[in-house]
Amino acid sequence: MIYGLKPIALLSFLVFLSVCSYGQEIRLHGKVVDANDKTALEFANVALLNPSDSSLVTGGMTDINGGFDFNASEGQYIFRVGFIGFLEFFESVNLGDKKNFNFGTISLAPDAQNLDEVVVEGVTSMFESDIDKRTYNVENSIVAEGATASQLLSTLPSIQVDEEGGITMRGSGNILIYINGRPSNLSGDDAESILSQFPANSIKSVELITNPSSRYDATGVGGIINIVLKKNENLGFNGQVNASIGTREKYQAGINLNYGTEKANFYASYNWQNRWQRENGFGNRSTSLPDFSPTLEQVQDGYEKEKTNLIRAGVDYSVTENSTLGVYFQGNFDxxxxxxQIDQDNLSLTGSLDSSFVRINNELSKSSNYEGGINYTWNVDTLGQKLYTSFSYAYDDRSQVEFYDQEFFTSEGASDPSKMLTQINDRPRTSTLFVAQLDYEKPIGKNGSIETGLKSTLGNWLWSQQFSQGDESNQFVPTPVDTLTDSYDFTQNVYAAYFTFKNKAGKFGYQLGLRGELTDQLGETVRKNESIPDNYFNLFPSTFFSYTLAPENELTLNYTRRISRPRIWDLAPIYRVRDQYNLSIGNPYLKPEFTDSYEFGYMKGWERYLxxxxxxxxxxxxxxxRITTLTDDNVAIQSRENADTRASTGFELINQIQISNNFDATLTGNFFYSKINASNVEGRDLSNENFSWTLSLLGNILVPxxxxxxxxxxYRGPIILPQGQIEPQATLTVGMRKDLFNNKATISLNVSDIFNTRKFKITTEDPRFTQYREFQRESRIGTLSFTYRFGGFKEKGAERSRREGGDDMGDDF
Known part of the structure; x- marks a missing residue:
């Protein structure tokens, strides 16, 4: 591990070197922000007026960071800052003979009076685009009411969620999932089972970061999906309650409470789900193995019943005017x-029945996840210099027991008790996750800024399994099977440091970044007494360039390098028994995947079209x-391997159209070519390539x-695998919403997957077998939802707009 300390030391030196000051040469400059949440206000109007008649002398508009910079002659002026929907700010200024003036930060307060007097009905856009991410404000999502987080993601453009829990973005997997900007250690066999523990009504927005810069974790070659949970910040006591009921026993309810003062904001929420969901599947496998029926046909029918309880509470306290301390706790209980029931038929060449099995699976599982954290933000000055630090700790505990009873039937349909099986699979799991980070931001010169920071992510996962089987030899009393019983203890610690510099010269903007990550991990097995360490240090550069052709008309070019570290369910060398014909196992020797990503973009905005x-x-x-191997005993074993290379080239087009004040639509198309080279796997040439595409339409219509x-x-086209492909899939969902009681309440109705076409289908081809499999969780669901909002909703600092910091040049009005 010593070899990795020098690069870390170098990056740490860059971090602390960045606090040095730099000279500034400006004329009139400052920054305009929203007084409530301190977000920058782009396109705010900044002007100097003639005191005698209030005529315009000079001025300008704020940029994407809320900054302004323009020249003016000596004299007496009225300084005015305005933005639609906000109270204007005025100040009498005397420029005198000074050459450089700093107005500091102008905080504009929402104009609540005007908003009350003038009501404009229109659709509310869900989509916002920024230089490094796209944000979907899913609070406005009607089609996701009463759904889970996983089902919510499947409704968003660029994202696909398959029925096995796999998440892809722009056709690429290995997506990093954040909850409130932090990784999660919630337990589950896949991402879908983890995300299902969050109801969609607990989510405020979803951020898609397709090509993350160096300030983000380098993990996730396909990008980052950040799920932002709701947290109100209004003054006084306020909140909302919501409830929904869905077809076939699907219930959800929640409450969000907030109490805000000028110094502190207290928030708490509780969400409950009780969902019953049908599951069914079909599979067909053909083989030429001797002594086995050439065709195996499987039909599965069953259900899943899940109850979840999500509790969140916290407080943000303003220690001083420029610093805030936050503390939070979250509990998730599942x-x-x-x-x-799985019916397995062994068929002859003519299609007649040779023999069959009937397998009954019952699974019981419970999990508890606890997370707590503390954060501190210090706004060092009014120019944007900021220090942020946070610490969080999470603990997850899961018990899971599976019971299997299997019967054998002859071709005549007679039961053979000698081939009966009784199996019990006990799979307890625990994990801990500690995250600590320190971030620093500082403006440099007129348009530049630096960001730098340190981060440690320390995780441990302990997965165990005791598989027992009872048959005729032990009087059907389940006895542990050594080859299927094991424990895997996995520790992964990642230490990171990053530095970015961002600047703008005229119409040209750029951001350069470098991130270093030292990974120290160890996997240990009990049965074979193996210790598998892996330590490596990597640098991850990022570059972003932009050129403004005109207002709302921009070219972008960027490059990043990223990593995908194997996850616990990919590594654990423990056989998971689906049935006697299908097993899966992890590969503890998997290596990390590295990706170089290049993007060239063009953005053009018109009044009603983006x-x-x-x-x-x-x-x-x-x-x-994933690689599937068929043994000589006709058992398919799915495992994970490292293929040599994968190349994907594509074109994504997002069209956001405001057809009228009452109708908007977002049409997204992604067309890509993929080629995977897996000729290195098991001495077989498993390379594959194809052209595919995804299409997504999101439309909002208001009937005034x-x-x-x-x-x-x-619609998602086929996704290639080394041994075949995931077949295409299409869905359509419709919802409607009406506001009640002077907009204090909302009632909505939606039907998901109207045509019941959301099925996961996969085709696998191999010299030893051909297999087709499909699986479907219940997706055509009708949901009725109701939300009621209460409280004053008085905004912080809404009394007036104000200026903070900068030079003393006069009195504000």
């Missing part, structure tokens, strides 16, 4: 019952992929004074 086009290319090495309608549809 209780699941799963049942499945065009965002991106050409991208990704090249990955040591690609983690009545209700609003939302329509969401998407």
């Amino acid at each position: 209780d699941e019952v799963e049942y499945a 065009l965002n086009a991106t050409v991208y290319h990704r090249f990955s090495t040591d690609v983690e992929t 004074k009545w209700f609003s309608v939302q329509v969401q549809g998407n």
